[in-house]
Amino acid sequence: MCETSSKDYCLIQKDVIKFICQIDPAFKVLLEKFPIYPLTGLPAEFDPFESLVETIIRQQLSGKAAQTIIGRVKQSIAINPEFISKIDVEQLRKYGLSQAKAKTIKELAAALLGGLDLSEINQLDEIQIRDSLTQIWGIGNWTVDMFLMFELIHPDVWPVNDLGVQKGWQKLHSLPTRPTPNNLLTSGDKFPGIRSAVAWYCWRALEENSKEK
Missing domain, CATH: 1.10.340.30 (Hypothetical protein; domain 2)
Incomplete structure (x- = not known):
């Protein structure tokens, strides 16, 4: 059962990476390895x-x-x-x-x-x-x-000041320099309601970069 605050997000959470790829094809490189976004509900016991x-x-x-x-x-x-x-x-x-x-x-x-x-x-x-x-x-x-x-598993958090998100976005889009927080803020407007998942996939992209080294 979905316990997030966005009804639309609940409908697509199982296929959220596919939805992200429709908006931004740069994320397609992550589709096969990370087909399921794991952050989809509060635990039964939460302190x-x-x-x-x-x-x-x-x-x-x-x-x-x-x-x-x-x-x-x-x-x-x-x-x-x-x-x-x-x-x-x-x-x-x-x-x-x-x-x-x-x-x-x-x-x-x-x-x-x-x-x-x-x-x-x-x-x-x-x-x-x-x-x-x-x-x-x-x-x-x-x-x-x-x-x-x-x-809290909020679906639409966009941590633009996070270094990992910045570097992951840079890698996915083959940018010469890291995007600024303001750049990322604007880029994130394409993903209303699912920016937490976008951030998670930016981190996964950065992990893949580390493994390649």
């Missing part, structure tokens, strides 16, 4: 605080490095605002977190204990979510973009 903590940990890290730290944290402590509020930044740093990430997680816990309610966050629109989360120290638009895409 917004834990999901945000994991997203914060992933900031500026490779997937493998981030998963190592996430696993270490989960094995060592309870990931809830009450417990996080009782430990200090230095204890969080023992699990591999930077000073800034440890502080951000502490600030997030304090915000929830101070009244920020995330229990219905999946019912809010993107602007409401972005406005509430970016008030917290250390949480910027990239973190919100990743949370929306990978945790």
